[in-house]
Amino acid sequence: MNRKVESQITQIIETHKKMVAELQVSGLEIIANAAEAIIRAMKKGATVYICGNGGSAADAQHIAAELVNRFECNRRALAAVALTTDGSVMTSIANDFSYETIFARQVEALVKKGDVFWAISTSGSSPNVLAAAKVARQKGALVLAFTGKRRSKLERLADICLCADDKSTARSQEIHQLAYHVICKLVEQSFA
Numbered sequence: 001m002n003r004k005v006e007s008q009i010t011q012i013i014e015t016h017k018k019m020v021a022e023l024q025v026s027g028l029e030i031i032a033n034a035a036e037a038i039i040r041a042m043k044k045g046a047t048v049y050i051c052g053n054g055g056s057a058a059d060a061q062h063i064a065a066e067l068v069n070r071f072e073c074n075r076r077a078l079a080a081v082a083l084t085t086d087g088s089v090m091t092s093i094a095n096d097f098s099y100e101t102i103f104a105r106q107v108e109a110l111v112k113k114g115d116v117f118w119a120i121s122t123s124g125s126s127p128n129v130l131a132a133a134k135v136a137r138q139k140g141a142l143v144l145a146f147t148g149k150r151r152s153k154l155e156r157l158a159d160i161c162l163c164a165d166d167k168s169t170a171r172s173q174e175i176h177q178l179a180y181h182v183i184c185k186l187v188e189q190s191f192a
């Protein structure tokens with residue numbers, strides 16, 4: 001292997017390790033609070049609605065699958081919906097209104113007081129995610145945010161925010177995935 005490639009790989013791994021160490025120091029309480037909020041809400045019959053763009057849209061679907069089906073053990077299905085999956089709904093909203101409202105319109109239709117709205121935006125400033133978070137707050141949902149930039153607009157709208165701050169979106173997403181897997185495990189244990 002050439003030294004430049006080896007150095008690049010090592011740098012990525014070292015950054016990841018540093019961010020995991022930071023999560024272990026400053027993220028434990030946030031992860032526990034997020035899991036507890038979801039557990040409390042679901043025990044009262046609430047639903048978790050999740051959204052994001054690009055890789056974060058895939059994460060929204062991943063989280064919903066872990067909650068609805070199973071994470072590590074068999075248990076009852078839990079109510080979770082990724083707002084990123086219905087192409088007909090999203091494209092009709094984008095066409096008739098705007099792309100900025102593709103999640104907000106769904107939140108308006110589906111979210112109820114006491115539900116959890118889980119917003120994922122590595123920039124913390126995605127207009128469609130922010131619009132949805134505002135509507136979710138107005139409807140009385142708890143807003144859980146995963147961001148990649150400190151002091152973002154989304155963080156200011158959130159009741160609970162996990163920020164995996166890094167200039168690389170990929171590194172932020174890696175930390176998000178670790179954190180949401182831990183949350184899914186804690187939630188699942190509560191219903192197993």
